[in-house]
Amino acid sequence: SKPKVVICRNLGPAMPLLMDRTDLDLVVWGEDSACTRAWLLENIKGATGVLVLLQEMVDAELLDAAGPSLRVVSTMSVGTDHIDLPLMAKRNIRVGYTPDVLTEAVADLSVMLALMAGRNDGVAYSLVKSGDWPKFNWSPFTFCGPQLSTTSSSPSRTVGFLGFGRIGQATLARLIPFGITHVLYTGRSTSAPDSARDTALREKHRLAAVEHASLDRLARESDILFVLTPGGQDTYHLVDSVFLRKMKPLSVLVNTGRGTVVDADALATALREKWIWGAGIDVLEGEPRISADHPLVKEPRCVIVPHIGSATFQTRMDMATRAIDNLVAGVLGGNMPAELVAK
Ligand code: GLV
Ligand code: GLV
Known part of the structure; x- marks a missing residue:
């Protein structure tokens, strides 16, 4: 049979x-x-x-x-x-x-969320959609946020990867043209330190550094932090309030890995109290049961999409x-x- x-x-x-x-x-x-x-x-x-x-x-x-x-x-x-x-x-x-087959699509979305969260797109987009553009008369510093690309007046950018496997490396490849200068990473088995690879990446892209780093350094030094680890007990709440408090006030956190890696309540507090600048979220603890009252959904500087990283x-x-x-x-x-x- x-x-x-x-x-x-x-x-x-x-x-x-x-x-x-x-x-x-x-x-x-x-x-x-x-x-x-x-x-x-x-x-x-x-x-x-x-x-x-x-x-x-x-x-x-x-x-x-x-x-x-x-x-x-x-x-x-x-x-x-x-x-x-x-x-x-x-x-x-x-x-x-x-x-492998979803690596590029998730890397695309990761960069999109980094840009959107940094540039206030949640708030700016809803302003237009709700018909309020006429009220916004281009005040010079309204809707400003940190810039992903480097400029001659702001020549250094550190990108952190919590998880530097296939998706992390594909995300990095997309960021090179933005002029980023330093790469720090840490994580579990998919992100083992590999100094030969790191030296090759550094030389190829003329980066100042590609280094395996402690969680503490990742928190303190990243301008943009990508969370790209698997879920499960090993990575549960690696990003908690202790981690978030160490981050830079203008930093952006992007989670396209697994919701359970980030303590959602701590992240909402971090945004509300301006420990960090913004967050781009594709995965969230408790999904898909997320209501409009969820503390992160309510945070204006949190750009959220419903786990669509591979949706092309x-x-x-x-x-x-x-x-x-x-x-x-x-x-x-x-x-x-x-x-x-x-x-
Ligand atoms: C997943 O594909 C990863 O290793 O980042
Ligand atoms: C999506 O999150 C996946 O695991 O494929």
Whole structure:
């Protein structure tokens, strides 16, 4: 009999890649919304593989509902916080994910948020949208903010990366033309110190420094800080009130990594009390249950978008394709294009 695979989402334009397969017994959640837990628990019974997104918790409950047939979990995401990886290893279940294909899209959004947060775009944009442009008569210093690019009167800029993996390095590549001068980074396994790489980056881009640094230095010296670490316990609230209090008053924090890395209440306080200048947020603790009353949503200098870092037509199609290829290869016992090996 054909292996059963469960698809938790309507994958839109990528669906034909699955529907054309006659060698699989497909069970597909048909609606545009996220599948319900009840549907998933019921339908995963006897499945060999399952394709999930970030919303699906892959835990003991789900594995028990599936039973011993389950061999492969394929997630359409680079992050795997929703998957209990030690448990997967213990039960010998392979995990596929989608690194690399979303690197450029997330780097693009990271730079966009750095620019928007620095330049007051949240406030300036809503002023126009609410019809108040006539009231704003171009006063010389209204809406001013710190400038990302260097100038001859302001010739140095330090960019910090909390997490300097693929996305961090792609973000740096985009910042070079802005004339940034110093790069500091720290983080977990994806951002190990690499002095040969750092020397090469420094020489290639004529930077004054590319250095692995302590959290303390990252906080104190960054003009723009990009949070690009994975989530999970190792990075939980690395950016807390202690960290934020050390930051420069004109600094900008961008989080396109994981919401749990930044203490959201502390960040709201930091903005309100002007410990830092602004924040650009794509990921937030507690998402998607974020209301208009959330302290960060209410902060004028916080530019927030709802976790859309990889949301381009090209990248989402590449992610869906990669997730499907991982699933199919795993279910048929072949090499998965991107398999996560539990560390
Ligand atoms: C998005 O955050 C992802 O993990 O792919
Ligand atoms: C994720 O792809 C990272 O390593 O930054």
